[in-house]
Each structure stands twice: as C-alpha cells, then as structure tokens.
Amino acid sequence: MVSLALIGFGNRAGKYASCLDGMAHIAAIVEPSDERRTYAIATCGFAPARCFSRFEDLLSSDIKVDAVIIASPDKTHYAYARECIRRGWPVLLEKPIASDPAECIELADLSARAGVPVTVCFELRYHPYFIKLKELVGTSGLGRLRSVNWTIDVGLNRMMHSFVRGMWGREKDCGPIALSKLCHDVDLLLWMLPGEPAEWHLKGERKFFRAENAPEGAAPRCLDCPLEKRCKYSAVDLYLRRREWIRNFIPLPGESVDEMLLRILRESDFGRCVFFSDNDVNDTQTITMTYPDGLKASIRMQCVRRNGSRKARFVFEEGEIDAGATAITVLRKDAAPEVYDFSGIVGSPLHAGADREMVREFVESVRTGKSTRSGISGALKSHIICTA
C-alpha cells in the first residue's frame, strides 16, 4: 500500500485524508500547531511518534514515504516541494505551486528533469460539471468561438473569512487574489479552450474593504462594536450566532464551542472589523486573455453576493453555451435548448466528489507511474498569468 506523508494538517489535508478509502495509508504528518497535532492524534488516530512539528524531523526519521501531500500555507509550498522532488517523492501539491512565477517555473523544471511527478490540486478538473462543460465547449458544433465571459462571485462570507480576515488577506502571505482565488478559473479556461492565449491583462483594486469605508462609530473588533447587531459583515453574527465557517476552529482542552468562538472573536484576526483588518488583496479583479485568433476570454471576480457561484457564457458563431450556477444550457439556432442539470450535485461535499477522484488518481499514479490530469507542467501557465 502507498505510504503518504501529509504536510500541514488543516482543512484541505483533513479532506484528502478522508478520501483515501484504504488506497493508501498516512505514514506521517508534519504540522507545527500543537492543537492540530493533538487533534490529529485524538480524532484521526495517528500515532504520536509519527506526528512531527517540523519537516526536518520527518526527513531525519526512518519512516518510509512513497509520496507526499503538501497542504500547508501558500508561502511554504516551494521549499517543501523542492525537497520532496529532490528525494524522489511524487507530490500532490496544493495550489498555488508557489507565489513567485520564477519559483513555479523552477519546480516544474526540477520535476521534469528528475522525473518526479507533481500533481497540482486543481480539483475542479475532476468535477463532473466542469468535465461536461469542457466536453460541450470542445464538441459543440456551433462554429468558431467568439468570446467567453466568466464570472466568479466569491460570496460575501467566504470573502470576509478567507480574503479579508483570514489567511489570504495579505499579499505577503499568499500572493495576489488573482493567484490565490482565480488560478482555478484561469486554469479551467486554459484546460477547456484549445491553444494558449498570446496576451493577458489583469486589473483589480481593493474597493470596498478599506478603513475609509467603515461606518461612523465602528469599533476595531465586532465584539466591542455598537453597530454590530445591524452590520452584515459582523463576525459575531457569522461565527457565534449563525455558526458558519467555524469548521476549522479547534477548541482548547475543556473549552465549549461558545467559549472557543468568544476567544477567537476576542483574540484572533477573525474577530476584527472587515474595514480594519490589515487586508491588502483586491476585492474586485478582472483577467482578460486574448488568443492568437482574436478570441477574448474574460474572468471577472466580485464578492457582493452572500452565496458564491461561478457562471460563464461561451458565444460561438452559431449558438451559445450558458454555464449557470447549477445547469449548463446549449442554445442552438432553431432547436430547443439542451439542458444539463447538475443541481443535485453542485455544492455537495468534497467539490462534488472531485477531491476524492483527484486523490484516487494521484495514489494510482504513485503505484503505476501513470500521469495525472493536473500535472505541474499543465498547471504552470495559469500561475504565470495570475502573477503577471
């Protein structure tokens, strides 16, 4: 059986661990947080002697590792991936490959030269909806593709939790939002459309989540704010009252959920006012890619709606493909719309099973040497574009 090491045992790694289904076993984890290591030992049954706080301790141990899943914070990916490639360990690497394009290129080169495969976690390539959309775009019979308009609404709660108060709010920690969020969207388009864009253009700004937009009298922390009860950005409402986005918070020993949430609201960045959060990543962003035949594909990100969604319109010479939040519709002249309904699976766990399929393919590739559908060489271009 394939022996895996997991680096960074947080949200994503926990999901990948739940997808192994007996195909592989976790020989070791590397996780610097004491709370998370305790959690991994207590709830996932990992042997304490195999839970390391430092990567170097794994390297100097005699634990046999066949492959590694890297799901630690963005800025750590490059150094971990480089060392894994050097040791001949195939890697399932969370996106982004790295935040610096030169580092992305270096890792892709190292992987190719050493013959050590790196699969980038672009799980949406494994999602039934996007697999169907790619197939329809490639075989539509609607003539030349004239334009693509792709919109992504990050969703207000995700925006506040991840990109304002959370881990992807500051460029120094994670690179620009064009990379940390939109690399999925750019990758999907590059994967679906034939050829490669000849030019790309990025434009974005931090329009809304800025101190000067704070309402008069707002306090730095939601717990102390006189406006909290009627504020739609309230962290007290999001975490304490609605109990949303709390899955990744871990209680201290003996702490109740309410006590944990109050501690987080009082002490961590998750309790800060969205207008005073030291965030600096854009909250609106567009990316336009122009193909050699003149085709323009544009991606527009916004964060104004409560629920997130991706939508796209592909306009061909003789019809359109409308990719909605839960269904894809093909519109042909003189024909009834063809509708492909995904409402039963969109929003279901593990990206509608895509995470599981990606992990399965990765483990299989480690066993058999077959390549995966999301190898680093194919994932590189999105990173070059998103960091431009």
Ligand SMILES: NC(=O)c1ccc[n+]([C@@H]2O[C@H](COP(=O)([O-])OP(=O)(O)OC[C@H]3O[C@@H](n4cnc5c(N)ncnc54)[C@H](O)[C@@H]3O)[C@@H](O)[C@H]2O)c1
């Ligand atoms: N593919 C996707 O759709 C997707 C979605 C969310 C996040 N991600 C990416 O996955 C990665 C992990 O994100 P997450 O949401 O699981 O975050 P997380 O904070 O839940 O997990 C990260 C874990 O890494 C640990 N860690 C911190 N510093 C470390 C270090 N130096 N070495 C090893 N571990 C360290 C943290 O303690 C934490 O447990 C990020 O790179 C993120 O961008 C990808």
